[in-house]
Amino acid sequence: MTDPVTLDGMATIGEFDEKRARNAVRELLIAIGEDPDREGLLETPARVARAYREIFAGLWQKPEDVLTTTFDLGHDEMVLVKDIEVYSTCEHHLVPFRGVAHVGYIPSTSGKITGLSKLARLVDVYARRPQVQERLTTQIADSLMEILEPRGVIVVVECEHMCMSMRGIRKPGAKTLTSAVRGQLRDAATRNEAMSLIMAR
Numbered sequence: 572m573t574d575p576v577t578l579d580g581m582a583t584i585g586e587f588d589e590k591r592a593r594n595a596v597r598e599l600l601i602a603i604g605e606d607p608d609r610e611g612l613l614e615t616p617a618r619v620a621r622a623y624r625e626i627f628a629g630l631w632q633k634p635e636d637v638l639t640t641t642f643d644l645g646h647d648e649m650v651l652v653k654d655i656e657v658y659s660t661c662e663h664h665l666v667p668f669r670g671v672a673h674v675g676y677i678p679s680t681s682g683k684i685t686g687l688s689k690l691a692r693l694v695d696v697y698a699r700r701p702q703v704q705e706r707l708t709t710q711i712a713d714s715l716m717e718i719l720e721p722r723g724v725i726v727v728v729e730c731e732h733m734c735m736s737m738r739g740i741r742k743p744g745a746k747t748l749t750s751a752v753r754g755q756l757r758d759a760a761t762r763n764e765a766m767s768l769i770m771a772r
């Protein structure tokens with residue numbers, strides 16, 4: 572775990588407080604009419620606290636921590652990693668939303684690129700926070716632009732939100748698509764090339 576970071580545009584938050592998380596889960600169990608002292612639930616507050624530490628681990632990570640490996644390969648054509656699994660948590664209801672992210676960029680003219688796995692790690696840094704899909708998408712795009720200084724970036728995220736499937740409007744299967752396009756990928760021809768690669772199955 573690294574130091575707490577300032578969330579883009581948001582206040583700095585403190586450290587993960589496992590004891591507080593345990594107590595909160597115990598309170599929640601009481602609030603829903605459960606008995607937190609029955610055998611099956613005895614370990615649940617501690618388990619949920621550990622799970623939350625993992626699910627929200629991105630709060631303690633910065634994009635520059637994962638986009639560390641960069642190479643100057645002189646490759647200045649588009650690089651696109653598609654179908655990166657996304658597990659995130661809706662900040663409105665604290666239930667999951669999941670799907671895939673497609674992340675592409677056109678390297679700087681010097682050909683500064685990063686390891687392919689680092690793009691997936693970058694997705695996780697932002698997905699493992701209380702999120703909305705729009706912000707997840709733009710944060711991935713903006714951090715790539717800042718750190719790799721590429722000529723363009725495209726990020727497309729497709730997710731199903733459990734808050735729309737298991738409760739509320741109850742529309743399982745509905746997918747939300749969001750995109751963020753920066754730099755040269757805003758040009759119609761380049762964007763169309765990226766989109767056709769993304770949509771090809």
Ligand SMILES: Nc1nc2c(ncn2[C@@H]2O[C@H](COP(=O)(O)OP(=O)(O)OP(=O)(O)O)[C@@H](O)[C@H]2O)c(=O)[nH]1
Nearest residue numbers: 661662663664702703704705732734735738739740
């Ligand atoms: N734009 C956006 N909305 C989201 C996202 N995740 C959940 N939501 C929506 O956030 C909204 C919260 O609406 P509220 O009316 O405050 O909450 P609610 O009464 O639980 O709403 P319902 O889900 O319609 O029952 C809902 O419309 C959700 O579908 C997201 O990533 N982006």
Ligand SMILES: [Zn+2]
Nearest residue numbers: 661663664734
């Ligand atoms: Zn929600």
